[in-house]
Amino acid sequence: MEQLLSVLIGVLVAASVYLMMGRNLLRFLFGLILLSNAANLTIFVAGRLTPGAPALVPEGLDAPVGDVANALPQALVLTAIVIGFGLFAFALILAVRAYRSLGTLNTDDMRVAEPKDQV
Amino acid sequence: MSWYLTLPLVIPFVTAIIAFLLRNSPSGRWVSVAGSAAALVAAIALMRVVLDQGVLAGQMGQWAAPFGITLVADLLSAVMVLITAITGLAVAIYALGDIEERHEKLGYHALYQILLAGVTGAFLTGDLFNLYVWFEVMLIASFGLLVLNGDKEQIDGGVKYVALNLISTILFLTGIGLLYGMTGTLNFADLAVKVDQVENEALLTVVAMLFMVAFGVKAAVFPLFFWLPAAYHTPSFSVSAVFAGLLTKVGVYALIRMFTMIFDHDMAYTHTILLWVACFTMVTGVLGAAAQSDFRKILSFHIISQIGYMILGLALMTPLAIVGAVFYLVHHIIVKANLFLIAGIAKRLTGSTEVFQIGGLYKSNPLLAVLFLIPAFSLAGFPPLSGFWAKYIIVKATLDIEMWFVAFIALAVGLMTIYSMTKIWAEAFWKDHPDGREPALAKLPNRGVLLIPVAALAILTMVIGLMPEPFVVFAERAADQLLDPTAYINVVLGEAP
Numbered sequence: 001m002e003q004l005l006s007v008l009i010g011v012l013v014a015a016s017v018y019l020m021m022g023r024n025l026l027r028f029l030f031g032l033i034l035l036s037n038a039a040n041l042t043i044f045v046a047g048r049l050t051p052g053a054p055a056l057v058p059e060g061l062d063a064p065v066g067d068v069a070n071a072l073p074q075a076l077v078l079t080a081i082v083i084g085f086g087l088f089a090f091a092l093i094l095a096v097r098a099y100r101s102l103g104t105l106n107t108d109d110m111r112v113a114e115p116k117d118q119v
Numbered sequence: 120m121s122w123y124l125t126l127p128l129v130i131p132f133v134t135a136i137i138a139f140l141l142r143n144s145p146s147g148r149w150v151s152v153a154g155s156a157a158a159l160v161a162a163i164a165l166m167r168v169v170l171d172q173g174v175l176a177g178q179m180g181q182w183a184a185p186f187g188i189t190l191v192a193d194l195l196s197a198v199m200v201l202i203t204a205i206t207g208l209a210v211a212i213y214a215l216g217d218i219e220e221r222h223e224k225l226g227y228h229a230l231y232q233i234l235l236a237g238v239t240g241a242f243l244t245g246d247l248f249n250l251y252v253w254f255e256v257m258l259i260a261s262f263g264l265l266v267l268n269g270d271k272e273q274i275d276g277g278v279k280y281v282a283l284n285l286i287s288t289i290l291f292l293t294g295i296g297l298l299y300g301m302t303g304t305l306n307f308a309d310l311a312v313k314v315d316q317v318e319n320e321a322l323l324t325v326v327a328m329l330f331m332v333a334f335g336v337k338a339a340v341f342p343l344f345f346w347l348p349a350a351y352h353t354p355s356f357s358v359s360a361v362f363a364g365l366l367t368k369v370g371v372y373a374l375i376r377m378f379t380m381i382f383d384h385d386m387a388y389t390h391t392i393l394l395w396v397a398c399f400t401m402v403t404g405v406l407g408a409a410a411q412s413d414f415r416k417i418l419s420f421h422i423i424s425q426i427g428y429m430i431l432g433l434a435l436m437t438p439l440a441i442v443g444a445v446f447y448l449v450h451h452i453i454v455k456a457n458l459f460l461i462a463g464i465a466k467r468l469t470g471s472t473e474v475f476q477i478g479g480l481y482k483s484n485p486l487l488a489v490l491f492l493i494p495a496f497s498l499a500g501f502p503p504l505s506g507f508w509a510k511y512i513i514v515k516a517t518l519d520i521e522m523w524f525v526a527f528i529a530l531a532v533g534l535m536t537i538y539s540m541t542k543i544w545a546e547a548f549w550k551d552h553p554d555g556r557e558p559a560l561a562k563l564p565n566r567g568v569l570l571i572p573v574a575a576l577a578i579l580t581m582v583i584g585l586m587p588e589p590f591v592v593f594a595e596r597a598a599d600q601l602l603d604p605t606a607y608i609n610v611v612l613g614e615a616p
Contacts, residue, residue, distance in 0.1 A: 020286075025278065032285055039292040046300025073299065076248055080292055083255045087288070090262055091281050097266075098274050112275040113353050115411070 005045045012038035025095050025105040029088070036084045040077045047073025121177030123168050124190040124243060126161040127200050130154055131207075131236035139229035148215055151228040155204070155211040158235065162197075162204035169197040174600065174610040176245065184245070184611050185306035191245035193607055194597035195445060199242040199372055202449055205579070206364045206456050207235045209572035213460050214357040216565030222267050222355070230267075234260035234361065241369050245611055247295055247305040250373065254291070254337070258284055261366060264358045265350060276350035283346035287336030294329035301326070308611035311380045311604050320384055327382040327389050334377070337370030340430055341399040344423045348407065351422075352415035352472070356463025359415060363422055364456030368448060371429050375444060378433060379601040386436060393434035398528050401427030405535040414462040414472040414547065417539050418455070421498060424532060425451050431529065432513050437520060441598035443512035446590060450505040450583060454494040457576040461491050464569050465547055468560065474546035481548040484560040488548050490570075493577040495544070497584065499536040505583035508591065 012034050019031030050069040057064050099105050102112065134154025141147035169175055169192050179188045192200070211231070218227050237257030244250050266277040299305055301322065302313040317323050332343065339347040347367070351359050374393075382389055404424025411417045429451070432444025462472060464487060469477035481488040497504035500511075510533055517526040560566055583590055600607060 028282060032282070032289070035286070035289050036292075039289045039296065042293050043296030043299065046296045048300070073296070076295070076299070079248070079252065083252070086259060087255065087285060090259065091285065094262075094266065094274070094277055094281055097269065098278050101269070101271050101274050107278070110275050110278060113272045113349060114275075115413075115416070 001049055001051065002045055005041060005049075009038045009041050009045070012041070023106050023108050025098060025107055025110075028107070029091055029095060032091070033084075033088055036080075036088075040080050040084075043073050043077050043080065047076075121179075121190070123161075123165045124175060124177040124192060127158055127165060127204070127239050128190075128236055128243065130158045130161055131232040131239065134158075135229045135232035135236065138232060139226055142224055142226050142229065147223060147228050148218070151232060152208070152211045152215065154232060155208040155235070158239075159201075159204040159208050162201040165192055166197045166201050169194060174607050176610045183613060185304045185309035188249050189245035189306060189308075189611055190243050191307070191607065191611055192243060193600045194593065195372070195375070195601060196242045198445075198449060198593070198597065199368075200239050202452050203235060203238050203242065203365060206361060206452055206576075209576055210357050210361045210364075210456065210460070212568055213360070213463070213572045216568040217355060217357045217463055219355075225267055227264070227267060230260045230263045231357075231361070234264065238365050238369055242372060245307050247298070247307065247310065251288075251291055251295060254288065254369070257366070257369065258288065261362065265354050265362075267354065267358070273353045276353040280346045280350035283336060283343075287333045287343075290329055290336075291333035294326050294333060297322075297326045297329070306611065307376070307380060308604070308608040311608055312612075314381055314384065317384075323382070324385050324388055327378075327385075328392075330377055330382070331374070331389065331392070334370045334373045335396070337367065338374060338426055338430070339367045339370070339423050340396050340426055341403050341423070344400070344404070347423060348411075348416055348419045351419040352413055356459060356466070360456045360459035360463070363418065363459050364452045367422055367426060368452055371426060371448060374430065375433050375441075375448075375601065379436070379441065380604045380607070383436075390434050390436055393430055394525070397427045397431035397434050398525060399427075400424065400430060401528060401532040405532045405539070408539045409535060409542075411539075412474050412542075412546075414465060414474055414543060415459065417474075417543060418458050418462065421536065421539070422455060424536065425455070425498070427532070428510065428513055428529065431525070432516065435516050435520065435522075437516055438595075438598055438602060439512060439519060440516035441601055442591065442594045443509065443516050445594040445597050446512055447509040449590070449594075450497070450509045450580070453576050453579050453583075454497050454506065457494040457573060457580070458491075458498065460569075460573050460576070461487070461494070464560075464563075464573065465491075467563055467569075469547070469552060469556065474543055476553060477547050478550040479552035479557055482551070483557050486570075487560055490573050490577050491544070491548065493580055495540040497580050499540050500533045503584045505580050505587070507584065508587040512591070 016031040016034035019027045047070050053068045055068040055071040138147045138150045141150055174193045176189055176191045237253050240253035241250055244253055262281055266273045301317050304310055304313055336343045401424050404420050408417045408420035429444045429447045432440045466472050471477050497506035500506045514526050514529050
């Protein structure tokens with residue numbers, strides 16, 4: 001399972017890098033979303049996978065019995081997903097605003113704030 | 120006890136909520152000033168406690184470290200919190216005269232306070248994942264502030280700023296995941312212990328490099344600085360001052376924290392890279408500044424070049440070099456924020472920030488000229504201003520270990536800094552205004568609230584410059600704590616010292 005997920009992470013990163021190298025801002029953002037998912041999966045896999053053993057405490061005991069899944073990486077991933085969601089919502093709105101006010105999504109043409117060409 | 124640690128965080132958040140509720144009334148801006156003043160008092164209290172009792176740690180929710188979230192203040196954290204509060208108050212006062220009512224109604228003051236809370240949190244946290252969360256708090260607030268006006272320039276700069284910062288965030292997150300996989304902990308103190316037990320040192324170095332790149336983007340080091348000059352000249356002057364003073368310095372702080380306490384296993388590799396990065400950062404920054412003609416763009420490139428000095432201090436890793444890095448960090452925040460505030464006054468008086476299109480500031484406003492000269496010469500490293508001592512310590516540290524070439528670069532970059540400062544001076548202050556205007560400070564509305572913070576920060580620069588000894592002694596103690604984190608680890612993990 002770990003190997004499979006590692007390969008999946010690699011594929012996600014490759015796809016996201018390909019997307020991010022495009023000139024289109026929207027493609028770039030999609031690439032960023034893929035990359036962020038790859039990072040979340042990395043945390044998940046790095047925290048060791050323990051399938052079929054939820055971190056539950058049986059009734060009447062103080063601690064779970066036997067080896068159970070580590071709940072911390074899952075909590076980290078959850079936090080990262082929520083934060084990422086907020087950031088990407090902002091980034092998408094920014095892309096819409098950029099298209100409306102600059103009239104383009106091609107990042108090569110976004111040069112309003114750059115120094116003027118001096119001839 | 121832990122109130123000392125939580126108050127500097129709680130105050131800006133509470134202020135943000137009140138300021139947001141009052142965003143449509145003129146009292147909202149005074150809430151921001153009052154909140155910043157209260158945060159300053161809390162920061163001073165924290166500083167006193169840390170000076171008296173050494174490292175202070177608090178376990179949030181009573182979950183003992185390393186399982187819960189720890190807030191820790193050692194001397195470096197405490198001084199960063201204090202300097203954040205000082206800059207925060209200065210800019211909050213300046214904003215009274217700088218921020219348009221339209222932007223206040225959009226929630227400028229609330230976003231500003233959240234930004235300060237994020238910065239303070241990043242300095243106080245003792246947990247790597249928590250640091251990530253504070254980075255995000257800071258980032259989302261800075262996004263909002265950056266594009267508040269919504270004009271073409273801001274959107275353009277904002278896209279680049281957002282894109283590169285999000286990449287850095289994801290790298291940071293990946294690094295956290297891998298480090299957790301290897302050590303099973305994210306608490307700084309616990310990490311400092313556990314990292315030494317990791318067998319696969321090569322993999323640890325890989326993770327260290329992930330962190331170096333992630334924090335390097337935030338700190339705007341070569342070759343990752345491109346978002347900074349693309350964005351920092353677009354927002355309002357208050358916003359760019361607080362960005363210039365504080366945001367990149369959080370990245371530097373994180374680098375110092377990680378690469379002194381935790382990643383010191385393979386210094387021949389990591390710190391050599393840092394050394395090269397530092398040299399290139401200094402040189403590219405100052406050359407970039409020489410090519411610019413916009414007041415704020417020149418200053419933006421100078422941020423980059425000055426970051427190089429701090430990274431240089433970290434890269435050398437001798438006790439004196441770390442002292443220099445800490446001293447530089449503190450001095451730079453005050454000076455840089457002040458210069459951006461002065462750029463704002465210059466724009467109001469002359470109508471532009473393009474130095475070739477303005478002029479005549481010295482003739483009609485000698486006071487402003489003096490206020491500019493203090494931070495400008497301090498930045499360049501003139502004695503007896505604060506920048507001289509900062510540069511002196513760093514250069515002395517390079518000479519002590521006989522790195523002649525690096526010392527030469529550091530001094531040459533100082534010289535180049537003077538060159539671009541004289542460019543601003545000659546064009547904006549010395550020559551006559553091309554349109555024949557005589558910009559008069561006396562006619563400027565709100566000049567009081569604009570000048571008071573500038574003067575206060577300039578006086579602070581003078582004080583550090585004229586009486587450097589207590590500050591150097593302080594920086595020495597802070598550096599000792601960084602290089603020997605035993606006290607830090609004991610306090611956080613609750614073992615008897």
